[in-house]
Structures are given as structure tokens and as C-alpha cells.
Amino acid sequence: MMSIRSFFGILPARLPYADSNSPPESVPLPDTLTLLYSETAPSCVALRVGDEVKTGQNLAPLGAHPLVSPATGLVVEISDFKGPDGRSYTSVSIKPNSRETFDPSLAAIDDFSKADPMELRAAIKRAGFSALSAVSPDPKAWPKVDALIISALDQDPHGLANQQAFRDHADQVGEAIGLLSRAAEASQCVLAVPENLAGIAGKIPPGSHKLVLVPPVYPNGYKEVLARKYGEGILLQGKDGGVVGNTLVISVEEAVGMLSCLRSGRPITEKTVTFTNGTGTPKNYKIRIGTPIRALLKTTGIIPQPKGKVIVNGIMGGYACFSDEQPLGSDAMSVSVQSPSDVTLFQDTACTNCGKCNTVCPVDLEVNLLGRFSEYNLFDKCRTLGAENCIECGLCAYVCPARRPLVHLIVHAKQVIEAQGPEDENAEQGIPCETCENSCKPLRLFEPAPKEERAENGESR
Amino acid sequence: MKALDLIVSPSPHIHSGAKMTGISYHILIALLPAVIVGISTYGLDALRVICSSIACAMVFEALIQKLFKKPITISDGSAAVTGLILALILPASVPFYIVAVANFAGIVIGKQCFGGLGANPLNPALVGWAVIRITKAWAGYLDFDLALVNYDTGFLMQYPLAVLKAQGASALSHFDMIDLFLGKQTGGIGAAAIVWILIGGLYLVVRGVIRWEIPLFFLLGTAALSGIFWLTDQAAYAGPMFHILTGNVMIGAFFLSTDSGSSPVNRWGLVVYGLGCGAMTIFLRAWSDYSDGVVFACLLMNLFVPLMDKIKDKQKVPEVRSLG
Numbered sequence: 001m002m003s004i005r006s007f008f009g010i011l012p013a014r015l016p017y018a019d020s021n022s023p024p025e026s027v028p029l030p031d032t033l034t035l036l037y038s039e040t041a042p043s044c045v046a047l048r049v050g051d052e053v054k055t056g057q058n059l060a061p062l063g064a065h066p067l068v069s070p071a072t073g074l075v076v077e078i079s080d081f082k083g084p085d086g087r088s089y090t091s092v093s094i095k096p097n098s099r100e101t102f103d104p105s106l107a108a109i110d111d112f113s114k115a116d117p118m119e120l121r122a123a124i125k126r127a128g129f130s131a132l133s134a135v136s137p138d139p140k141a142w143p144k145v146d147a148l149i150i151s152a153l154d155q156d157p158h159g160l161a162n163q164q165a166f167r168d169h170a171d172q173v174g175e176a177i178g179l180l181s182r183a184a185e186a187s188q189c190v191l192a193v194p195e196n197l198a199g200i201a202g203k204i205p206p207g208s209h210k211l212v213l214v215p216p217v218y219p220n221g222y223k224e225v226l227a228r229k230y231g232e233g234i235l236l237q238g239k240d241g242g243v244v245g246n247t248l249v250i251s252v253e254e255a256v257g258m259l260s261c262l263r264s265g266r267p268i269t270e271k272t273v274t275f276t277n278g279t280g281t282p283k284n285y286k287i288r289i290g291t292p293i294r295a296l297l298k299t300t301g302i303i304p305q306p307k308g309k310v311i312v313n314g315i316m317g318g319y320a321c322f323s324d325e326q327p328l329g330s331d332a333m334s335v336s337v338q339s340p341s342d343v344t345l346f347q348d349t350a351c352t353n354c355g356k357c358n359t360v361c362p363v364d365l366e367v368n369l370l371g372r373f374s375e376y377n378l379f380d381k382c383r384t385l386g387a388e389n390c391i392e393c394g395l396c397a398y399v400c401p402a403r404r405p406l407v408h409l410i411v412h413a414k415q416v417i418e419a420q421g422p423e424d425e426n427a428e429q430g431i432p433c434e435t436c437e438n439s440c441k442p443l444r445l446f447e448p449a450p451k452e453e454r455a456e457n458g459e460s461r
Numbered sequence: 462m463k464a465l466d467l468i469v470s471p472s473p474h475i476h477s478g479a480k481m482t483g484i485s486y487h488i489l490i491a492l493l494p495a496v497i498v499g500i501s502t503y504g505l506d507a508l509r510v511i512c513s514s515i516a517c518a519m520v521f522e523a524l525i526q527k528l529f530k531k532p533i534t535i536s537d538g539s540a541a542v543t544g545l546i547l548a549l550i551l552p553a554s555v556p557f558y559i560v561a562v563a564n565f566a567g568i569v570i571g572k573q574c575f576g577g578l579g580a581n582p583l584n585p586a587l588v589g590w591a592v593i594r595i596t597k598a599w600a601g602y603l604d605f606d607l608a609l610v611n612y613d614t615g616f617l618m619q620y621p622l623a624v625l626k627a628q629g630a631s632a633l634s635h636f637d638m639i640d641l642f643l644g645k646q647t648g649g650i651g652a653a654a655i656v657w658i659l660i661g662g663l664y665l666v667v668r669g670v671i672r673w674e675i676p677l678f679f680l681l682g683t684a685a686l687s688g689i690f691w692l693t694d695q696a697a698y699a700g701p702m703f704h705i706l707t708g709n710v711m712i713g714a715f716f717l718s719t720d721s722g723s724s725p726v727n728r729w730g731l732v733v734y735g736l737g738c739g740a741m742t743i744f745l746r747a748w749s750d751y752s753d754g755v756v757f758a759c760l761l762m763n764l765f766v767p768l769m770d771k772i773k774d775k776q777k778v779p780e781v782r783s784l785g
Contacts, residue, residue: 084469304465304467306465306466306467307466307467307468308467308468309467309468309469309470309474310465310467311474314472315472315473315474315475316472316473316474316475317472317473318472318474319471319472320467320468320469320470320474321467321469322467322469323465323467324465324467336474338474340468342475343468343470343474344473344474344475344476346470346476349481350576350577350578350579350580351579352481352578352579352721352722353579353721353722353723353724353726354484354721354726355672355721355725355726355727356479358726358727366726366727366773368726369770392472394472394473395473397472397473397476398473398475398476398477399477399479400479401479401480401481401483401484402481402579403476403480405471407471407472407473408470408471411471
């Protein structure tokens, strides 16, 4: 198992990434594929039960984000689904046929260097990649991308999928960079490679990109951490419609996938995920998008035990599943199974102010204070300390000697802050007084009137 | 289809295995050399004080937690650490009831009344010591020259800081710096074993139990301010080396001021805190009635910890926006 040790107490403790060559093994096509679509309006999914779908068919033509059928088959169920993250999804189940027909509306693009960037973005979205539509669903309304980072690091300490894509397709990385630089109209491009793969990176012919070797230490594989180190804040669409940051981070696996999809005129149908069961060596599997975890577990031969955990997307930052029927989407990176004896318990103990959480936080949050403020429902203070910036890497809770559930507390604060809305609406309004009739907002002479919703949020804990 | 009975919880799903108990045991291990030296110097009396102090601390903690209907947490070792640290800054001759009162004050008033481990604004061991020191009837027990008059340890039985206070720096010529460093001096049971405290403290720094900034800047603060005093008047004030090697400065830098609940978290806060403790020690030694000022300096700086935690790097303002 991994260890975390500090060197002379001066350097922060280190949690290394897994490093091994694991060519992916294919998981057989399951009986049912399930796609989860996060768009709030279910009408975006223009389908009915009993419809025939072709591989690559656009299932949500009205939606802002892509939903592309990964197989040819029959739609057997459409329902609402509450995800493990608490958000609502529309779930579409497809019973795949053995004979595959590709949707003809996808066309191959032969020469990227002459293609219009707008056309490339639309084609990437049409092929089923959401990495770019997370910035802005409308290809024409794109912001300026100052830096494009192609990352060969996995997010999860056990993850191998992205590393494997880099090992297997290093010869295509140069071209993929060319495609993405053109599609995103990026002024500079950085290829971030873990130090252990420096040999492979050296074989990539030098081009317009800059190669950086990243220490293979958790959480350097997080897109936010890479964007902070080598760019200027991650590029994402804000809740108010505006755009924050100017760095776009795309994994090598996605970049190479986009390249081959655009070349062949076929959609993305498969994804590599890393499987671990606690102490065993991680191994890669290739799944059809929408495969339930159960089908993956059947191939690996591991059956989760009662009171154990099935974790998707990493033992540090991932989520535990309610059931093994949970489908693995295009954003799945890894699956881990924990036996009941490995399940970690956190405690409702007091913070001792040792400061270990602050020293390990990759985004420099004051975790000790955030944890306490969230515990006592002081969410305005959490907002001031930048709770929204937490990337949920889990290092704080991992190192906490008091075993406080720090990620739980911060995520709770984040959700309350999100529910309260943007800061301006929530700005403290003074109580109007008879003398001036206006509110004394600039002076802040009066405490703001308690809001009912805040009280509700406080009670719900 | 049979549903699986799976556990669901927020991330992370693994833990480093760090425990409060581990931290306490590391501190106890780090103090072990000083304990052995203390017992070998003062014999069974030192053992009596150490054992009774640890026992009192743990018993009071258990009793008060039972009274407050809280889970009893003496197994985490923090009460034992408080008891041991308190014993090591006391003279070997101190009677049992003084040890008991000091531990009662430290554990009950200094720690549990504020909410227990982590919620204490002051280091509990120092609260216990201070209560004895400021009580007029008991202050004599902490006067090392009086308390240790009946011991023959083979070295000069004069408390160096009392000599400095009474006679000035010119009377210090018979104190050998090497002897002081090796612990051949009058003082607390363990606090006087300077070199062994230093070794234990470095062990804690290497293990990452305490932050290196506090001891380093504590010693720097002591050296810098005593250096300034010494340069202004070499006959009245002792040099920086003498101040670092006497009294509670070494144990203060590594063990008294580093209690996690009552010390800052951010780097610049730690620097200011360490410098403040060191400087305040010298101010008290130079200008107050107390011969040694370490305990009161630490207590005073403990009170400013919430302010020091507000000192932040500019880059601490987070830039990354993740809106997932």
C-alpha cells in the first residue's frame, strides 16, 4: 500500500502515482448499456422507448453537451436518475445488437491543418467528446485560450488509463496536439508528462508544443493543479454564463481519441478504465461506454463483498457507488473495490490545529478553518476563504491525524454556497433606517437580516 | 436481481493511518532521553514527580470527561504528554500535592473547560506551571536554588538564571558553556538536559510531528534579542549562547511552544510566533522579576495565535476556479 511521509517535515508529504505498463484487456459487450445525461431538461433527449439507434447517432440534438450512442441497438428505458453526486440525470438504456451500423452524419476530416477551427470544434462535439463543450457548448461563443495543456497524467493515484494511452499512442500525440491547437486556437501548447515516462516523451518529434516533466506525485494529475502550475487557471464555463480561467486541459487519451475519431469519421465508443481491488496491482480494461460496473467486475473476477465499497474515479477523489449497476460513462477513469476491512472510517473529532491539511492542500486553502466553519454552519466564512476552489483531491482528510471528514465538510459548504447563488445577490443588505431611508450597506452598521434559506440549510445538516 | 449491500461515503476512501496517538507517542519518545537523564541526576525523586504528574494528568482528564459526559480519550496520550512536559519543567523535590494541583489546573482549567484537545487556547502544561508560580505560598517550590539544596549532583548547584538576575553577567564566568550544553546545570528535571532535549526535538522535526519554523525562530528570536542587549551592556546582560543554554529555552522551543492547539498554522504566523516567544523570553529575563521567562512568554504568545493565523502569503489567495 502507498505510504505518505514527510522529509524532515520541511517538504510536504508525498503520495506517488502508480507506474506500470498494462495493455488494456477488453470487456465483452454487456446486455444493456446505460448513458447518463446531465442536461437538466429531459426534452433534450429526443428519443422514445423502442427507438432504434445507430452507433454515433446524436441522441440529444437539442442539448448543449454531446450524447452520442456508443452502440447500435434498441432503446429499452428512459428514466430520471439521481447520481451519486446528488445531481439529476436522464438515463437512457440501450440493448445493443451484435451487428453495428454507423450513423452516416459523421464525416471524416482529412486535413486538419486547413479545416476551420469552428468546424473542428463542432466535429469533436459531434463525435461525443465533452471536454471542449464544458468550456462553452456553442463553438462560436468560445473564449480565448491562452494555454492548452495535454496531460499524460492520471488523476487517481492508482490510475493507469491515461498513462497507457500515452505509452501506446505516443506516435499520434504530435498530430493530436496540432489538431487541438487549431481547434482551440491556443497560442501555446504544453505537453505534461510524468517523469517516469520521460523516455517515451523524448521520442515525440519537437513541434510547437513545450514539454514539461511533472513529478508523478498525487495530486499533480488533477487538471486544476496542472492549469495552476503551467497555465493561468482552468478554463470552465461559470454558473453565471461567464468564463473563468484561460487554460484548457485535455488528457492524452481524449486528445488521441479525438484525432482517431475525426480521421475515421466514427464516434467515441470505448474508454479505458483502471481496475484495482485494494492491495492488488492496478490493471487496465477497455469498456464500451455505458457498461455497468457489474460487467467489468465479471471480467475481472472480483465480486464486491457486503459492507465493502465500489469506488469510481479514484480512491482519493472518487465516489462510492450505491450499486454495481452504475454505468461507466466517458468520464470514467478507474474502478476500485474495497473489502470491508479496508473501508476507512472518519470521525467527528475536534480539529487539533496541527496544520497538516494546510501544508498538503494543492490549491492553498486554509483547510483547518474551512472544516471548522463548515462544521458550525458558518458558510459565509467558507465563501470568503474560497471553499469553491477546493478540487476535492482528498489529501487533507487523508493526512488528518484526527481523522476528520474534511472533504465531506468542504463539499457540504460548497453545495450550500452554490445553493445560495452568486455573491452579489447574496451581498449583505443593511436594515433601512428612518434617518436616511436607504440601507447602510457601505457602512455595514447593521447585521444582515437572517435569510430563511440559510436557516434551512443549517438545519438540514 | 439481488442488490449489493455496499457502503457509500464521501471521498477519500483511504487514510494515511496518522493518529493522534501516534503524535503523542512520538512526543513521549522524544522526551525519553531527557527523562532518563533527569532520573539519573535526581534519582527516585525525579521518577516520583514524573510518574505522579503523568498519573494525575490522565486521572483528571478521565474524571472530567466522565463528569462532562464526553467520551474518555486518555488513550490518545495527550494527557500523558501534558503530564510529562509539566514534570520535566518542575524541580525534583516538588511535593505531590503541588504536582496534583498543577495538573488539575492544566488539564481541567487549561484544557477540558475549553473543550478538550485542540480547543485549548493555551498549552495546558504551562497553565499548570503558571498557577503554581503565581501562587505566593507555592512559588518557593519552583525556586531551583531552594528546592534542590539537598541534592549532590556533582556539578555546580546554582541556578544560572538566578545568578544572572541577582549578580549580573559578570558573575557568570564560572559557568562553562560546554557543561551547560551537556546538561550539567540546575534546573527542571528534564529541561536542564539541554543536549537531550535538542536531540528529542530534532527527532520530532524529522518525523514531521512539529513544524520546524517554531523552534528555529524561537532560538533565533532569543539569540537576536539577547545579542542586542549584550552588545549594549556586556556587564549587565548575558550573551546569546548563555540564554539559549539555560533555563527552559530549549524545551520551550521544541516542546512548550509547539503544542498544536495553541500554535499557529500558516508559515508566516509560525515565524512571527517563534520570534515572539524568543524575544518575549529575553524581555522577561531582562526586565521582569522572574529569573526565567519562557513559560510566561509562551503563554503570552499563545494568546496571540488567532491573530497570527491571519498572517497569510499573498499567493494564498486561491486563483484556481473549479466549478464542478
